[in-house]
Amino acid sequence: VINKLAAQLRLRENQLFLAVTIVIGVLAGLSAVLFTLSIEGLSHGLFGMAPSAPRLLLVPPLVGLVTGVLLARYFPDVRGSGVPQTEAAYHLNHGVIPARVPLGKFLTGVLCVGSGHSMGREGPSAQIGAGLASWLGRWLGLSPARVQALVPIGAAAALSAAFNTPVAAVLFALEEIIGDLNAGLIGPTVVASVTSVIVERSILGNQPLFRVPQYHLVSPSELLGYALLGVVGGIVSLIFCKGLLAGRSLFLRMPKSTRVFQPAMGGLAVGAVLIAFPEVMGVGYEYVDQALNGGLVWKAMVILCAAKLVATIISYVSGNAGGIFAPSLYLGAMAGGAVGSMVHRFAPASTGDPGAYALVGMGVLFAGIIRAPMTSVFMIFELTQDYQILVPLMVANLLSYIISRRFQPKPVYHALLEQDGIYLPGPESRFKGIARARDLMTTNFVMVPRDWTIGDALGLAESNRATSLLVGSDGVVAGILERAELEKVRSAGQGGELISSIALKAAWPYVYADDPLDVALERLGDSQGLLPVLSRLGRRLEGVITRQTVLQFLDVEDMRDSVPSPAAEANEPQKHL
Amino acid sequence: MNSEPETQCPSCGRKLSAGEACQHCASLKVFRLIQREMWLLLVLILVAVGTYFVTRAFANANHEMKVQDAAEWYRQGERLLQGGRPQDAVAAFRKASLNDRDKELYTRALARALEAAGRDSEAREILLQLREDEPEDPNVNVELARIAAKERDVPQAIQYYHHAIYGIWTGEDVDARREQVRLELIQLLIAHQARDQALAETVALASQLPATVAAHVELGNLFLHLGNPALAVSHFNSALHLEPHNRAAVEGAGRASFETGNYRAARRLLDSLPSTDPEIREMRELATLFIENDPLEPRLSNGERNRRLIADFNQATLRIRECLARDSAQGDEDLKSLSKQLNDFHRLLTSARLKKDSDLAVNALELIYKTETAASKACGPPQDLDKALTLIARKERGSQP
Numbered sequence: 003v004i005n006k007l008a009a010q011l012r013l014r015e016n017q018l019f020l021a022v023t024i025v026i027g028v029l030a031g032l033s034a035v036l037f038t039l040s041i042e043g044l045s046h047g048l049f050g051m052a053p054s055a056p057r058l059l060l061v062p063p064l065v066g067l068v069t070g071v072l073l074a075r076y077f078p079d080v081r082g083s084g085v086p087q088t089e090a091a092y093h094l095n096h097g098v099i100p101a102r103v104p105l106g107k108f109l110t111g112v113l114c115v116g117s118g119h120s121m122g123r124e125g126p127s128a129q130i131g132a133g134l135a136s137w138l139g140r141w142l143g144l145s146p147a148r149v150q151a152l153v154p155i156g157a158a159a160a161l162s163a164a165f166n167t168p169v170a171a172v173l174f175a176l177e178e179i180i181g182d183l184n185a186g187l188i189g190p191t192v193v194a195s196v197t198s199v200i201v202e203r204s205i206l207g208n209q210p211l212f213r214v215p216q217y218h219l220v221s222p223s224e225l226l227g228y229a230l231l232g233v234v235g236g237i238v239s240l241i242f243c244k245g246l247l248a249g250r251s252l253f254l255r256m257p258k259s260t261r262v263f264q265p266a267m268g269g270l271a272v273g274a275v276l277i278a279f280p281e282v283m284g285v286g287y288e289y290v291d292q293a294l295n296g297g298l299v300w301k302a303m304v305i306l307c308a309a310k311l312v313a314t315i316i317s318y319v320s321g322n323a324g325g326i327f328a329p330s331l332y333l334g335a336m337a338g339g340a341v342g343s344m345v346h347r348f349a350p351a352s353t354g355d356p357g358a359y360a361l362v363g364m365g366v367l368f369a370g371i372i373r374a375p376m377t378s379v380f381m382i383f384e385l386t387q388d389y390q391i392l393v394p395l396m397v398a399n400l401l402s403y404i405i406s407r408r409f410q411p412k413p414v415y416h417a418l419l420e421q422d423g424i425y426l427p428g429p430e431s432r433f434k435g436i437a438r439a440r441d442l443m444t445t446n447f448v449m450v451p452r453d454w455t456i457g458d459a460l461g462l463a464e465s466n467r468a469t470s471l472l473v474g475s476d477g478v479v480a481g482i483l484e485r486a487e488l489e490k491v492r493s494a495g496q497g498g499e500l501i502s503s504i505a506l507k508a509a510w511p512y513v514y515a516d517d518p519l520d521v522a523l524e525r526l527g528d529s530q531g532l533l534p535v536l537s538r539l540g541r542r543l544e545g546v547i548t549r550q551t552v553l554q555f556l557d558v559e560d561m562r563d564s565v566p567s568p569a570a571e572a573n574e575p576q577k578h579l
Numbered sequence: 580m581n582s583e584p585e586t587q588c589p590s591c592g593r594k595l596s597a598g599e600a601c602q603h604c605a606s607l608k609v610f611r612l613i614q615r616e617m618w619l620l621l622v623l624i625l626v627a628v629g630t631y632f633v634t635r636a637f638a639n640a641n642h643e644m645k646v647q648d649a650a651e652w653y654r655q656g657e658r659l660l661q662g663g664r665p666q667d668a669v670a671a672f673r674k675a676s677l678n679d680r681d682k683e684l685y686t687r688a689l690a691r692a693l694e695a696a697g698r699d700s701e702a703r704e705i706l707l708q709l710r711e712d713e714p715e716d717p718n719v720n721v722e723l724a725r726i727a728a729k730e731r732d733v734p735q736a737i738q739y740y741h742h743a744i745y746g747i748w749t750g751e752d753v754d755a756r757r758e759q760v761r762l763e764l765i766q767l768l769i770a771h772q773a774r775d776q777a778l779a780e781t782v783a784l785a786s787q788l789p790a791t792v793a794a795h796v797e798l799g800n801l802f803l804h805l806g807n808p809a810l811a812v813s814h815f816n817s818a819l820h821l822e823p824h825n826r827a828a829v830e831g832a833g834r835a836s837f838e839t840g841n842y843r844a845a846r847r848l849l850d851s852l853p854s855t856d857p858e859i860r861e862m863r864e865l866a867t868l869f870i871e872n873d874p875l876e877p878r879l880s881n882g883e884r885n886r887r888l889i890a891d892f893n894q895a896t897l898r899i900r901e902c903l904a905r906d907s908a909q910g911d912e913d914l915k916s917l918s919k920q921l922n923d924f925h926r927l928l929t930s931a932r933l934k935k936d937s938d939l940a941v942n943a944l945e946l947i948y949k950t951e952t953a954a955s956k957a958c959g960p961p962q963d964l965d966k967a968l969t970l971i972a973r974k975e976r977g978s979q980p
Contacts, residue, residue: 018616018620025620025623025624025627028627028631029623029626029627029630032627032630032631035634036634036637039634039637039638039641042641043637043641043644046644051648051651051652051674138623141619142619142620142623143615143616201631205631205634205638206638209680213708215704215708216707288673288674288677291677292673295704295705296700296701297673297701355700355704357704
């Protein structure tokens with residue numbers, strides 16, 4: 003009877019999940035529409051139709067003071083885009099996003115983008131949608147796995163409404179948030195995305211975001227022009243990513259007490275840019291539209307590309323809440339339009355209008371910055387609804403992607419998370435049902451603080467027959483010291499000095515707790531027999547892997563030397579130092 | 580016999596055999612769970628519906644705001660365009676069309692401003708997008724035709740003009756606007772020497788224009804320009820019938836009558852005009868010379884007719900002598916031959932012979948025509964009486980079967 007009821011309940015949960023998916027589609031769509039409308043309303047209220055220079059200069063920093071307080075005191079986890087945080091919540095926090103996140107993101111996102119910061123609304127919309135979905139799943143008492151599944155569904159639904167491209171939104175959720183295009187969540191993600199876009203169109207009408215010019219490849223040789231665009235796009239992507247990461251690193255190094263003022267500081271700088279180039283204000287899609295329709299000359303597009311790049315980096319690194327999705331499209335349209343104009347000038351008979359290049363450029367920069375090439379292809383395809391664009395788009399995207407990846411191996415969203423001490427699992431860590439590093443490790447270890455003397459540390463190593471020592475404190479590993487190295491220092495008569503006097507190696511092998519067995523074994527081979535296991539949140543030490551713990555896991559006795567059995571080892575905490 | 584020990588369900592108190600779960604409580608638990616879920620879902624749906632209507636109201640308010648902004652940008656754009664600042668007008672109209680995309684008026688205004696700013700290719704892109712939605716929109720087609728005409732793509736321009744003329748016209752003064760477009764097309768055809776097509780369009784226009792003085796004058800001028808003075812006279816006369824002293828109609832009728840060879844009517848009409856225009860003055864003088872020297876003028880006495888013919892012949896002889904005296908024409912064999920023919924013919928040209936032989940006058944006029952034509956070729960265009968002689972001889976040639 004119980005089994006029958008359990009089966010019935012499981013069926014009920016499936017049905018409930020589908021119903022919740024639809025409701026989430028509606029709510030996420032509505033949240034995205036409200037978010038867009040609020041930004042437009044605030045922007046209109048603050049700047050009017052034709053803002054004066056003082057207004058352009060002062061509005062961003064003054065609003066920045068308010069958002070600074072909100073972000074520092076109440077909503078510290080809603081700075082920036084929202085996409086990386088959503089990915090972290092999905093992969094590392096079982097899909098749990100606190101209820102304050104969507105609320106905070108909505109408020110601060112409206113204030114930041116509405117006050118003229120050069121940021122996008124799509125990333126924040128995705129985080130709001132994902133946050134709503136996560137909260138709803140928990141409120142309805144769904145299982146943790148279902149709650150986790152709702153995160154990309156909510157993000158896709160919100161993105162679908164924010165950008166009016168349902169297919170690209172689904173792909174973005176799969177490619178970027180889940181990190182697996184074959185994920186089993188495709189069905190509910192499509193349902194939510196379609197529901198959301200229906201809601202959005204029923205409110206805002208079925209108007210495309212941009213007036214897209216009719217596309218055609220004039221001659222096969224024109225692909226060379228698109229290849230050039232791919233290279234330029236890759237370089238611009240790289241400059242943007244490097245600038246963004248370097249600038250953010252600079253702001254993160256500032257004292258914590260300045261965080262409350264950082265958005266206002268950024269606002270002042272952005273205000274100065276806006277006086278010279280009001281075209282880079284906010285989302286800036288009207289200028290993307292102009293670039294697409296040949297409304298800007300190449301010099302203007304080059305200047306706007308540079309100004310947007312600077313303004314977006316300042317807005318983002320100063321800790322404001324807003325995304326880089328729209329800026330990447332803006333940069334792409336300007337860079338593409340400029341390249342198109344030049345190419346068209348040199349070969350007018352065999353090349354298309356600059357608008358076509360601007361269109362492809364949007365996808366190129368998206369592929370280079372966001373590193374979601376499939377999403378970028380489908381996004382532009384959805385905007386144009388023209389198959390002809392696919393080949394040049396793929397050629398240009400591929401080049402941009404390769405260049406960007408070659409010189410900035412970490413995708414920008416992942417790199418931004420790593421600056422916050424969050425390390426997302428790679429694809430190899432996402433397979434289920436295989437042994438992980440956490441299965442091999444032992445939590446019986448000690449770490450030698452840096453204020454120990456070399457002699458004391460060596461004594462500890464000798465008494466435990468350890469070949470390596472972990473150095474650090476409070477769960478944070480500073481490095482690994484070889485016993486041989488310590489002996490060398492002692493023999494030089496410096497045994498009384500502190501460990502901190504020894505320069506630790508900057509790089510040492512480690513694994514994350516969810517890394518698979520083969521990765522752990524490979525890294526162990528690279529180590530001196532001691533492999534730290536770190537958490538992805540904050541890289542804190544969770545345990546260590548040694549040859550003995552591996553053998554213990556495999557239930558094999560180490561025949562090489564007469565070490566104690568794994569069972570005995572567990573009782574010798576000092577063994578793993 | 581061993582009986583199984585019985586227990587009681589701690590929740591509902593039902594008797595259960597050992598190890599048996601209470602089916603009633605389990606079902607109740609599931610029911611309560613389902614009930615809770617249903618309630619929660621219902622609440623969610625209500626929240627979603629409520630939020631939908633709130634968002635819709637917000638969206639409507641936002642749309643209203645944008646529509647007002649768009650109207651203001653449009654007004655600014657018009658002011659700027661009229662003030663001769665098309666580039667600024669482009670920016671204003673662009674904002675208007677982005678704020679209110681439903682209103683084609685703004686998009687058209689943008690295209691207009693782009694055209695005024697010389698950014699024809701951008702204007703064309705916008706108009707082509709508009710045309711995709713409404714291929715039979717006459718205004719869009721006219722704008723496209725104007726751009727094509729500016730770019731000297733005449734076949735494309737003609738095509739767009741035709742799409743405009745035969746498109747779906749709405750609003751006030753439909754006929755007048757349509758005719759205006761056809762007039763533009765005719766002007767284009769005239770400018771590009773497509774006279775036959777222009778004449779066909781003008782005939783089509785004539786069938787549609789209202790019977791007003793302005794319309795008749797317009798048509799008369801067009802026909803005159805297109806080399807059909809007979810139709811031109813007809814339209815000018817219709818205009819004069821409606822307004823006998825209309826200056827444009829009198830002038831047009833005078834010119835058209837002159838072209839048809841009705842020099843008497845031409846002189847009558849042109850005489851009533853002020854002689855400030857040198858062209859009209861010249862035409863009037865020529866008409867007078869024609870009337871005074873035409874030997875074929877009806878109601879002339881035989882004596883006067885013969886006198887005129889001989890005088891004309893003598894003038895032609897004088898013309899060829901003067902021409903032959905010039906260095907440039909001295910070796911011209913045709914002129915020499917004609918001069919000889921004139922001398923030979925001169926002996927035959929007496930009043931008595933003219934009375935007897937009616938073909939003699941015709942042959943004399945033919946010779947005069949040949950002489951004036953050849954002299955014009957060798958020594959430049961004729962002046963005054965020689966010009967009139969050319970017209971007289973040409974008229975005679977034209978009247979021959």
